[in-house]
Structures are given as structure tokens and as C-alpha cells.
Amino acid sequence: MAYGVTQQMIDTFGEIVFKLSLNKQTRRGDAVRELDFDALDAARDETGLTDEEITERIGLLPEQVGVVRVFTERKHHKIDQHRRIYHLGGGKRWKKEAYRSPAERLRFNEEAMMLREAINFKPELAARYIEDGYWINETLNGWLADHAQNTPDAIAILHPGGEVTYAELKSRVDHLTNGLLSLGLMKSDVVAVQLPNTLDFVVSYLAITAFGGVMQTIHMPYRDADIEFLLGHAQARTVICLPAFKDFPTAEVMLSMKEKLSALEHVITVGDMEIEGTLMLESLMIEGTPEIDNPPVGSDPFLLLYTSGTTSNPKGVPLTYQNMMSNARVSVAEFKMTSVDRNLSAAPFSHLYGLFNFHVALNAGATNVLLPAFTPPDLAKMVEATKATTVFLGPAHATAMINAGLMDAHDFSSVRFSVFSGAACPPQMMETYRDKIPGTRISQLWGMTETAGATYCRYDDAADIPVRSAGRASPGDEVRVVSPEDGKPLPANTEGDLQVRGCSVFPGYLNNEEANADAFTEDGWFRTGDLAIIDDDGNMTITGRTKDVINRGGVKFNPADIEDLIIQHPKVEMAAIVPVPDPALGEKACCVVTLLGEESVTLEELCTLLDEHKIAKNKWPERLEIIDEMPLTPTRKVIKGRLMDKL
């Protein structure tokens, strides 16, 4: 160290040197007017000394005083003090509590930074979405705040417990935001939610995102192993859940996760049941307008959804406001949604589809009607009771209502527009549904967790389009079909691999390099894994899954239509065709079925059926497996990966 100064000397003399120097000055009286030189001399230590004078006072060399002083000044230095200047003057008065340095305000946890690092868009695409006006600085809570201000008395939520205006919703969200902030949660922290479509879900979602948090959804049917994987992978800091769901002790299981997962700090339960170790949501309702240091902005991630994992472990899909808000905003006009609409989602909010239609209605300032859990009678009753005008549902929901005669028994006349998604929509069912509501319009929407609502039929589309296709790309998105062999785009009306690119497409999987390497083409098209056909007008029809394609000695075929035929067999409940290895052909088709009744079925019987429908022989399954229960995702898609593992 310079001039023989040691760290010990700095530690010993630093503070007194600092104090004696002109860094700190005290003046008593008014020397120049009083000219009391003796008093002045006596007070020199206080008025501030030069290094030479300090030398005399404490017995160091002047050069050593310099070193000690400089290092101590550095210790006292608070970098960025001058930023305070930016908060002053021009009518602004200094208020200590009003200023916090950016370094203090804009803090992130390490786990949150990991999530933010997964937001990795192609720069040229991001620039395009911004230039084209799809990506703007908008957030969910920005929309809520606008409605609360402009139409405070409009009904935001209709739920079994009553109605909630936009002003009331904003106030509830504010209160819970205060509560969540009081737990020390910060921007981009993950808060997991396992709740049905209830007011608690909506308030939690909006409060989590209000302070910049990221909501991870956990599907209601998920149990211990799935939950542990999801919470662990997302590094969730908090979970909001029911005390229990059916026979599943949710809160107890979540509390046990706290032991296993170091990031998980809080378990919050809804309802009025006190459970030791958990916090009650109600107790986190703290009055007042939240002060948010690090407010969310358009480019922030705010949702962490997981793929349902039909082929592998669920993959984490972070989505930014720009992804989801742009998709919802542009869809409002396409669906002709307005503030007078009452929108009902039969799909759970834990899925992208449920959230998508919630966002669309929120953007429009419409009412979101909440159906906590789908049963065919509940959906029909809810439509009738609330006079819902737009309904987002799955084909299975509609089929169940039609089959049970519920659409005849209940008044559906308020429904002007119904959107179907989640699975293949049988044309017959679509037409029947439409016939049951005179004057109504229908649509099919196709999307994935990774793409949001990528294609859909418009409100004004010709009547045949939604029956046979999932419509055109959402504004800001593009879809194309490419050859599985060389990846080149295929002409219209040709089946191939479906790819999507656009403002709603996710930025990449969370912590999954392997999946990310396969997910996108060089020029940013997402490989959906679906097979599709796009007609001359751009209307897209899903025809199957790429991964389901069976390659039998070089002849590749999509087994989806064969599965549809086998399901029609009177003895079969569900069917899935998967490839099994074959030494000669590479792969062979194996049909896995569950039975409707006691009576078993044979491979020959199934092949006879296929023969009757003139299916080429090389597409017939060559093995049959009858199982008791089909492995299904919460959206009731067959998890073929699990079937293949078993075989």
C-alpha cells in the first residue's frame, strides 16, 4: 500500500481524518463580522482542516493522511447520488420518502433473473412486431386500471357469489397486491396458482401481475409428483391454492413441498379455513393503493405456463405481456367483442385457452362470467342465468351438453358467438351446436401454450369455414405448412408440418436447451409438432401430430383418421395408435384401446371396420393392446409418450 499505509491504519484513522477534513464543516457564529481570531483558531478542527493540519493533529505523514482520507471517502461514497437531482425542482420539492435509487427499487431475485434470461426473441422479429404496433407497452393491470377509471361501475366479473364491478375488482386487486408485496415478493418472482375459475383466481392473477410477478398455473387435477416437478422447475416462491380439492389435501401437500423446494416460501390458501403453516388469502387483503417500486412493463414475462406433456415432461413456457396482450387486443375486433358482452369460459384458466379469452374480454371491458368447474348442466345453467353472449368451450363440452339434451332444456338464445378449441372439432357436432342456437355464429380456434391463439375463424367468416377449419392466422401471426422431408413450404391444400411465427409466439422454453434447439427454425418459425392443411384462403385445419406419424418401412402416415374410425366401433371407448419398433419395417402401428363395456374386441374386428371404410391395408394396426385407463392430460389428450413407454 502506498507510503506504508496499511489497511489497519485506514481502519484506525479513517473516520477521524474524514471528520477533521473539509468533508465535514461546522461554523459557529459569524467569524468575519465578529473577527474573534482566538475563537476561530479554537474552532479550526470543526471548520475543516487541510491534510497538513490533520498531520499535525493526529501524527501521520501528510501523504499518509491523503491515502487514509481517500479510502475513507470512497467508503462514504454513495454512488449515483446525483440521480436525486432528477427528482427535484420545477415545482417538485424534495421528499425523502419519495426518492429511492434505481439500484434499490429495481431489484430482482436470482431465480427471477433466470426466468428473464429465458425471454429470448429474435431481434429482427421483435423489431417488426414493435414497428407494426403489435407490441406496445401494455399490461394486464394497465387495462384493469383503465376500465376502473373509465367505467368503474361496469360489471367486470359475474360469478356464483354475485357480481363485481371494475372499480371493486381493482380495489380487491390493490389490496391483495399490498399483501403479496408485504411477503417480500419482487418483480418476476413466480407465484404458482392452483385454483378453479373463481373470483379468487382472478384477483390472485391480477394481484400477482400487478407488482410485476409471474403467475404459474397448475391444473386442478395435478397431484404430488406433477406439482413437485412444476414448482421446482419454475422455482416458485409462493403458491396460492385451495385448502383441499375433492379428496386431495392441497394445502398439506403444498406445505410438504416447502420442505423439498428451497425457493418456495409461502403457501396461501383461499377460503376461511385456517391451516397451520399457510397464510389465508383474506389476511393478505391490506387496504390502500400499492406502492410498486418496479412496476411491470410490456416486455416483462408475466405468465409461466407448462405444456401438457403428451410426449415428454411438461416444458415451461414463459410468456410476456407483449405476447399475450397483443394477441388478445387484436382478437377483440376479430371476435367483435365489446363492453356489453358477457363472456363465459368453459375452459379452465390454468390453460392458455382459458386465459386467452379472459384477456380478450378484459381488453374489451366486457364482463367475464366465471364457471368454477365444468359439468354439462352447470355450463348450460350458467349460460341461461347470466345470458352469456360469447362462450369459449371445447368440443367435448358441447358434445356433452348436446348428448344430455341440455341445449334444448336451457335458453341459449343470448349466445351470439361460440369459440371451440382444445381438440379436433367433429363437423357434425359443430353444425348441431349451431343449429341449436338460431342466429348464433361459431368459430374454431387453434393455439398452443407456445403460440397463444394463433389461428381462428373470424366472426364474419362464411358459415362453412368454422365447421371445417380453425380459420386464419391471428393478426400479427403467420402460419405455414412445410414438408417434413426438407422443411420447405408446401403449396396450399397439402398436408405437412405446421409452423407458426408471430407476435404471440413464446420466446423459448425455460431452462430447456434441448427443447429450445428443436423448437424454432433459423428464421424464427415455431415447429408446432402438428400436421395441418392450409387452404387457398389461409384457413388452417389440423390433421394430426407430427410425432404420431407412423413410419412403416418408409411409408409415413398420420393415424388420426384411423383412430377416429376405431372410436366408432361399438365396443371401443378410446383409441390411440402409436408406433412400436419392428426389426424389418422400422416401425409398426399398435392400436391401444379402452373398452366401453365388458365385451372385449379383437384386432380382426377393428381391421374389418377399417376395410369397410376402404383404409389402405398398410395403415392397419398390426398389434392391439387393451388397457383399463388411457393416460390423459388435463385437457383429455392422450399422452402417447406414456403409452409408448409401456409398450
Add this chain to the structure above:
Amino acid sequence: MAEKFDPEEVKQACEGYVKKKGALAFGLANLETLERISPPGCGPSSMLPKVKSVLCVGVGGGTRGAWSADAKTLAYIGDTETMAYRIAYGLAFYLEAKFGYRSIFVPPDMDPEKGARVPMQSMKLHAEVAGIGARSMAGDILLHPEYGMMYYASVFTEMELPPDEPMPDNPCPHSSCVKLYRQSGQTPCMRFCPVECLSGSIGNDDKVAEMNYDAHACAEMSQQYEAIPGVLLDTLDAKDPIERGMALHGPENQVIWYKLAIGAGELLALCYECMRVCPITQTAPLSNPIARGAGMRQKIVEAEAAAKAEHTVEQAAEKGE
């Protein structure tokens, strides 16, 4: 040897000179008092051994508009201290040229050998002793009852001139400040200092009894040069490339490099290639200062007048007048 001059007349001439150049206040400080108050080795004679007089110049601070602007604007408008320096610099030459006495413009810089915030000379002390300002509760910023806040500069000369007296009364604290202090224990300056570096007390005589000033905190807040070494150390200590980049290129710190670049005469704004080929810059008749000096303006005015007259005649002819 310099000629003999009437000191009062010289003093008046100096005052006339500086006021013509834009100074608001002028005074001479008592040298003895300065030597007695300054720390050892810091008085005027340490800089100019045969100094006989200390002349002080005060120039006005911010405009009313500046006082009502936001602090960032005010801080970057800075101050008029450079104007005070220019006037004092001229005064030193004036004294030498006109009266033949060696004089010196007092450099307004810190003394690198003396320690933290120790100036080579305290111009604040000079001005106060010269009676053109008085120390205030606000970190001893000098105030004047008529001109408010001023910037000061000094000149030392070997010519003996009669000194002035300090102002008999200190305008600080203002009566309204005393009132606020009695109510709240704070004066306005104390209350609104953003880094709380001011504190003190007012006695029963309504005068400042004690003034405490945390010059380190004040400088950190308002003098960016204080931050430069900190910025460089932060760069070395940065945890990752983004932090490192921000330490050097963050918008707040970028201003530092900008100002440094100006100081160093670096390339700043233009390469001028666009202007080099611009016909206006190349043909504008008065763009050349030599042309301006050579009476070109007059020639242009005359040429324009002639052209106009010709045009009028032509128009009249066309109309058949």
C-alpha cells in the same frame, strides 16, 4: 517601477472596468484579515508573495427562469462562475497594463496537495471580507441582500489599494427562515437539501449560532467529477458485463465522458462532411469572418439595394408606366 496612482481612483477605475464587463459587485478584502483567517500556508501571500491587495468580483447567478426550472436543468445550466473568471482574468491584465503592477487571476481550483475540498485560495473568504457576500446557513454559500446568490472571482495585485469592510449585517437567516426555524427546527435550506447535509441552529439574536455542512454528501450529490473514480472502481468491481457496461456507459455516467471529451477537445458533434458540400455553407457571402471584417456586409447591402431598384424599374416598364 510602476508609476504613482491615486489608490481611490484606481479602485474606482477597476470597479468601472468590471461592472462594464458585467460584474454586479466589486470590493477589496483586507489582506491582514485574510492571512489571519486562512489556514497556515493558504493565505494570499502563499500564492503571490508581494501581494498588497485582493480585488473581488461578483457576478449574478441564475435567472428567475432558471430558479423555477427543474433541478437537472438548473444543474446543467450550471452557473455563471466562468463569467466571473473571465472578468477577473481581464482585470488582472487591466491592472498590469494600465497601472504597471504585477497582478494575478486567482485560479479557482482545488489544491491537490492540501486535501479534500481545500481550494488553492478561498474566494468565498475573499469576497466575504471584501463585503460583497456573507456566509449563509446553506453550507456557507455567500449571499448578498441585493443580488442574492453570486459567483465570485479574485485578483491579487502588488498594488496597494484601500480595502473595504465586510457587510455589517448578514442577510442570512432571512426573517421568514427564522420564523420557520422557530416552528419546525429547520430553515428552508436545511429542510429541502436532498441529502440532508445541512443542519444547525439559530440563536436568540436571530443569527446563525451553528451551521453544519456535510460537504462530502453535497459534492456527491451535485459534483459529478466526484463520481469519476467511483465509476472506474465500479467498473472494475462489476459482477457481469452488463453491470460493467452500465458503469461506463449508463446515461448518467455518459455525461461525465461527454464533458471530459469537451474538455479534452475531442471529436464531439460533426465530421462536417455534409456541411463541406453544402452550397449554403460554401457560398454564403458573410460566412467568412475576413469578408465580414472587410466591409463585405456594406457591399452586399448596396448590391441588394441596387438589384431591388433595378427590379422596380423593370416592373414599372412592364406596366408601361
